[in-house]
Amino acid sequence: MAGDLTDPMGPNALREERSKVEFDVEAMKVVWAGGVEEKNIQDRIKTLVANDPVFDKKSRPGLDHKTLVKLSMKKAAHAFKLFQEQNMTEHEATLVRYYVDEPGFADLHWGMFIPAIKGQGTEEQQKKWLPLAQKMSIIGCYAQTELGHGSNVQGLETEAVFDPSADEFVLHSPSLTSTKWWPGGLGKASTHAVVYARLITDGKDYGVHAFIAQIRSLEDHHPLPGVTVGDIGVKFSNGGYNTMDNGLLRFDHVRIPRENLLMRLATVTKEGKYVKSGYPKQLGYGAMVSVRAHIINDASDFLSRAVTIATRYSAVRRQFGGGDGKPEIQVIDYKSQQSRLFPILASSYAFRFVGEWMTTLYDDVMARLQVNDFTTLPEVHACTAGLKSICTSYTAKSIEECRILCGGHGYLCSSGLPELYGAYVPSCTYEGDNTILLFQVARYLIKSLSQVGGGKNPTGTAAYLGNIRRLATENCRVKQGAEWLNYQTVLEAFQARAARLSGACALKLNKAPDLEAAFEEYSTDMGEAAQAHCQVIIVDKFAEKMKSEFPGKGTKDILEVLFFVYSLDLITRHAAEFLSTGYLTSEQLALAKDQLRACFRKVRPNAVGLVDAFGHTDHYLGSILGRYDGDVYPNLYKAAWEEPLNDTVVAEGYEPYLRPILKHQLRQSKL
Numbered sequence: 233m234a235g236d237l238t239d240p241m242g243p244n245a246l247r248e249e250r251s252k253v254e255f256d257v258e259a260m261k262v263v264w265a266g267g268v269e270e271k272n273i274q275d276r277i278k279t280l281v282a283n284d285p286v287f288d289k290k291s292r293p294g295l296d297h298k299t300l301v302k303l304s305m306k307k308a309a310h311a312f313k314l315f316q317e318q319n320m321t322e323h324e325a326t327l328v329r330y331y332v333d334e335p336g337f338a339d340l341h342w343g344m345f346i347p348a349i350k351g352q353g354t355e356e357q358q359k360k361w362l363p364l365a366q367k368m369s370i371i372g373c374y375a376q377t378e379l380g381h382g383s384n385v386q387g388l389e390t391e392a393v394f395d396p397s398a399d400e401f402v403l404h405s406p407s408l409t410s411t412k413w414w415p416g417g418l419g420k421a422s423t424h425a426v427v428y429a430r431l432i433t434d435g436k437d438y439g440v441h442a443f444i445a446q447i448r449s450l451e452d453h454h455p456l457p458g459v460t461v462g463d464i465g466v467k468f469s470n471g472g473y474n475t476m477d478n479g480l481l482r483f484d485h486v487r488i489p490r491e492n493l494l495m496r497l498a499t500v501t502k503e504g505k506y507v508k509s510g511y512p513k514q515l516g517y518g519a520m521v522s523v524r525a526h527i528i529n530d531a532s533d534f535l536s537r538a539v540t541i542a543t544r545y546s547a548v549r550r551q552f553g554g555g556d557g558k559p560e561i562q563v564i565d566y567k568s569q570q571s572r573l574f575p576i577l578a579s580s581y582a583f584r585f586v587g588e589w590m591t592t593l594y595d596d597v598m599a600r601l602q603v604n605d606f607t608t609l610p611e612v613h614a615c616t617a618g619l620k621s622i623c624t625s626y627t628a629k630s631i632e633e634c635r636i637l638c639g640g641h642g643y644l645c646s647s648g649l650p651e652l653y654g655a656y657v658p659s660c661t662y663e664g665d666n667t668i669l670l671f672q673v674a675r676y677l678i679k680s681l682s683q684v685g686g687g688k689n690p691t692g693t694a695a696y697l698g699n700i701r702r703l704a705t706e707n708c709r710v711k712q713g714a715e716w717l718n719y720q721t722v723l724e725a726f727q728a729r730a731a732r733l734s735g736a737c738a739l740k741l742n743k744a745p746d747l748e749a750a751f752e753e754y755s756t757d758m759g760e761a762a763q764a765h766c767q768v769i770i771v772d773k774f775a776e777k778m779k780s781e782f783p784g785k786g787t788k789d790i791l792e793v794l795f796f797v798y799s800l801d802l803i804t805r806h807a808a809e810f811l812s813t814g815y816l817t818s819e820q821l822a823l824a825k826d827q828l829r830a831c832f833r834k835v836r837p838n839a840v841g842l843v844d845a846f847g848h849t850d851h852y853l854g855s856i857l858g859r860y861d862g863d864v865y866p867n868l869y870k871a872a873w874e875e876p877l878n879d880t881v882v883a884e885g886y887e888p889y890l891r892p893i894l895k896h897q898l899r900q901s902k903l
């Protein structure tokens with residue numbers, strides 16, 4: 233009908249999809265949230281945020297960096313007021329920041345500045361700084377990376393030279409490359425920073441240590457004398473990470489009291505004597521471990537948002553087919569669309585469960601550290617580094633894949649996907665470049681294997697390496713497709729591939745005269761072995777999760793299908809490694825692919841239910857394509873007319889630029 237700007241097709245499509253779902257979506261929401269009580273808290277907070285006009289984010293992609301940072305300060309201040317007025321718990325306050333959904337200085341204040349003080353400050357220092365930080369009487373950031381060095385933390389150049397005559401450290405940036413560069417919240421918001429600098433006393437360099445430095449006045453926010461500080465500029469894409477004031481910082485012989493050295497790991501006496509506390513130096517990396525654990529949890533959240541948008545839109549969108557009064561085919565019914573979409577859906581759940589496990593592992597190591605038990609620290613480091621690496625790499629890639637799955641409309645900012653990608657993609661770099669982090673895992677694997685060589689079995693996530701002799705010699709026994717649908721069969725395949733890849737690396741290193749040179753030479757193989765090991769962890773934790781009780785009808789059955797989608801998809805995507813290590817034959821691989829296709833058929837009627845179970849509000853998704861009601865086209869049309877370019881009928885550039893050319897051409901052609 234001409235002039236009718238409504239379109240019932242989208243809402244009808246999603247209603248129909250929801251009527252086909254075979255499991256209890258409400259029960260799955262509880263599984264996803266991690267329990268009934270947690271779901272209730274999350275529902276309350278996400279509704280609170282969605283209904284608060286200060287947290288509106290619709291216009292964000294069109295705003296410049298300056299405005300975005302100002303608005304993010306407004307949102308942070310408003311959020312802090314809410315925490316206080318409603319007497320929120322720390323968890324509730326974190327959820328508010330989470331659903332506000334915008335990177336900002338407060339993330340670094342709460343997420344790194346405070347944890348760094350907790351992890352590296354003495355009790356006395358914590359008593360002094362934490363109440364100030366928790367009341368936000370000071371705002372802090374984490375100033376580690378410099379213009380010249382990020383990954384190589386030991387290469388940092390900022391100096392902190394102890395002056396015993398004044399009982400002070402003198403902070404100084406000796407070169408251009410020593411400029412602190414990147415710290416979030418540093419550019420415009422922070423009054424204080426945890427600064428990583430080389431501790432020099434009595435003429436000796438003791439390496440990188442953490443100091444608290446005040447950088448801006450608490451009266452008027454101007455930089456303190458000797459401090460040069462500012463923002464480093466616009467990043468990557470509109471919206472995205474531009475709500476954050478990533479900064480630069482230089483010190484010109486700035487004096488701070490001796491007590492501002494965070495002294496849990498080492499102290500300097502008044503006389504300038506350096507004294508180690510006996511704690512392992514790795515504790516100095518504690519804030520990074522904590523944020524990496526957090527990032528692993530976040531991956532499932534970002535992935536689930538992207539796949540919600542792509543799944544709902546794929547059910548609404550129709551292309552080809554139809555005729556004879558029949559509608560065209562929903563793009564979600566194309567097998568190629570399913571083969572790209574459903575593994576992402578399954579990965580969201582897989583990452584959620586490994587994130588849950590990561591939280592327990594992290595809490596356990598924190599409890600141990602309290603009683604000076606450092607035994608599990610290397611494993612926690614390897615797990616946080618490795619899982620951070622593979623979960624963020626996959627999530628970033630998959631957000632982009634979801635955008636492509638949404639065709640042209642995915643490229644519009646109103647799809648929510650470009651902004652989601654812009655905000656997420658730096659997580660592949662920050663908190664450790666993903667390649668560098670895989671090397672840390674590889675080193676851990678090589679150490680674990682050398683333990684096996686010495687007759688000692690590794691524990692925890694590397695325990696399977698204790699069976700390396702069997703895993704390296706016994707090949708897969710699958711003869712019929714259905715045999716793939718077995719947790720143990722799948723897990724063994726992943727363990728065998730990882731053990732064989734790690735074993736091959738260890739052999740090469742054993743033969744090499746120079747270990748470090750060999751590590752560099754075979755670094756690609758090391759990275760592959762590390763990735764394979766991390767996939768063992770995810771598959772293992774998903775399988776373990778499946779042993780638990782699940783509420784509601786059909787939830788366990790569909791999660792089981794997702795387990796096999798996740799794992800069989802990985803096997804087919806990494807087929808070269810499963811084949812080249814000799815564990816699988818090409819016939820067995822073909823059988824795995826058949827089973828994967830069969831699993832896709834089981835996911836299909838449940839796809840919209842599975843994304844509904846994430847429980848994302850329309851505010852949180854910020855996407856017209858992913859709207860809960862499926863009313864996509866009328867809202868895309870409406871949004872186009874909200875575009876500021878359409879505020880005037882004739883473009884502002886017409887008079888100065890277009891009109892003269894058009895008039896000129898007109899005269900030339902004498903029309």
Ligand SMILES: CCCCCCCCCCCCCCCC(=O)SCCNC(=O)CCNC(=O)[C@H](O)C(C)(C)COP(=O)(O)OP(=O)(O)OC[C@H]1O[C@@H](n2cnc3c(N)ncnc32)[C@H](O)[C@@H]1OP(=O)(O)O
Pocket residue numbers: 326329330339340342343344374376377382383384385386416514515517518520521523526609610613661662663664665668672
């Ligand atoms: C929305 C609401 C919620 C908000 C919630 C807050 C979230 C918050 C948002 C954050 C938003 C982003 C904010 C980005 C913030 C940055 O990006 S901060 C900067 C992060 N920078 C990095 O990650 C640098 C990466 N580099 C490194 O981690 C290290 O330098 C490297 C690569 C591990 C090398 O370290 P190294 O000391 O030179 O050398 P290495 O010999 O390899 O290591 C020494 C020993 O320490 C161990 N080790 C190394 N690292 C560790 C570690 N981390 N732990 C334990 N042991 C370790 C090694 O295993 C080794 O052990 P041994 O073999 O000697 O037994």
Ligand SMILES: Cc1cc2nc3c(=O)[nH]c(=O)nc-3n(C[C@H](O)[C@H](O)[C@H](O)COP(=O)(O)OP(=O)(O)OC[C@H]3O[C@@H](n4cnc5c(N)ncnc54)[C@H](O)[C@@H]3O)c2cc1C
Pocket residue numbers: 340374375376377380381382383384413414415416473478658661662663664665667668
């Ligand atoms: C948005 C954002 C926010 C950030 N926030 C903060 C913050 O709050 N505080 C802070 O201190 N820092 C922050 N950072 C800095 C961040 O932690 C570093 O950028 C990150 O650790 C990577 O280090 P780099 O930049 O030195 O990369 P580089 O190490 O220079 O990496 C460049 C390339 O070299 C490769 N490479 C480097 N070394 C090796 C090697 N040994 N072997 C093989 N390949 C290698 C890397 O894989 C990569 O491909 C932030 C960065 C970003 C992008």
